[in-house]
Amino acid sequence: MGQIICAGLGPGDPDLISVRADRAIRGARHVAFFRKPGRQGQARRIVTGMLDDGAAEYPMEYPVTTEIPFDSLEYNDLLSRFYDDWAARLRDLAATDDVVVLCEGDPFLYGSFMHLYVRLRDQVPMQVIPGIPGMVGCWNASGTPITWGDDVLTVLMGTLPEDDLHRHITCADALVVMKTGRNLPKVRRALARAGRLDDAWLIERGTMPNERIARLADVQDADCPYFAIVLVHGQGRRPVALSGDVE
Structure with missing residues (x-):
């Protein structure tokens, strides 16, 4: 066998x-x-x-x-x-x-x-x-760390109902939204309701030859392929310990 x-x-x-x-x-x-x-x-x-x-x-x-x-x-x-x-x-x-x-x-x-x-x-x-994972390739392509310190990373599916997206986004420090595509209008509305739209990025085909990185607020809803991930980078909820305090 x-x-x-x-x-x-x-x-x-x-x-x-x-x-x-x-x-x-x-x-x-x-x-x-x-x-x-x-x-x-x-x-x-x-x-x-x-x-x-x-x-x-x-x-x-x-x-x-x-x-x-x-x-x-x-x-x-x-x-x-x-x-x-x-x-x-x-x-x-x-x-x-x-x-x-x-x-x-x-x-x-x-x-x-x-x-x-x-x-x-x-x-x-x-x-x-x-x-x-694809999301790892995307946040490295963005050139910005996705999490700092004690940030909690939340991973969501764009297929979720809008109210569920909004609820999770409101509580998230750093955020990844997968399965965007035709769900992008719903994801955008949920981010806007939570006050996070201006911090959101759309990464299309991360690490691939036709990679594109753009602020989500500047992207048209119809201009989103399946291989696209929305990112909101964390800002660090607590100070990181100084190197001298680390054993």
Whole structure:
């Protein structure tokens, strides 16, 4: 029996792939990756030029491509059947050989691979290779530390209801909002209500060749791709101890 290896690819720049993930990708005979129908897929783009010429590729195409709330029964049913189907396919492949699954960012931080992992972990040997989360690439691209001292970092999904976004934003020191895209107008309103809009930045395709960094207040709502994260940098809630006070 083989195993399923999930390789975390990091935020988008191939140079930020770990040595372990690079080794697994280059030696893979079977490679699976998520993508939208008709697209190359972000994960596949990141590993361009890295796969062996004889590697078999398995694009896992989402049945739906629009982020909607978790309480949508139809959306969850479609995705559940999609993950069930691909879990079975990967299990069959791993019966005789290793399979590498590509995952942007870190597989265990809001990654699609998690849904395959919970279905397969008791059936097939599995290895998960960590990756630099996309948000980390974005706040480093901004050139400003995301947290200082005792700042609390809050990570939100743009798919949350506006009132929930506002409530969490009001309590946050430093803030990351993922899954923006079509949710950007709602995110903007919640930030404005909380008095944080002027401090917010939009990072598009962080660490990638077409990276863009702009103040959120200056960005049009329609001008926001899926691979965009909103950041509000922390300011430091308490003084940091002087170096002489640190043992």
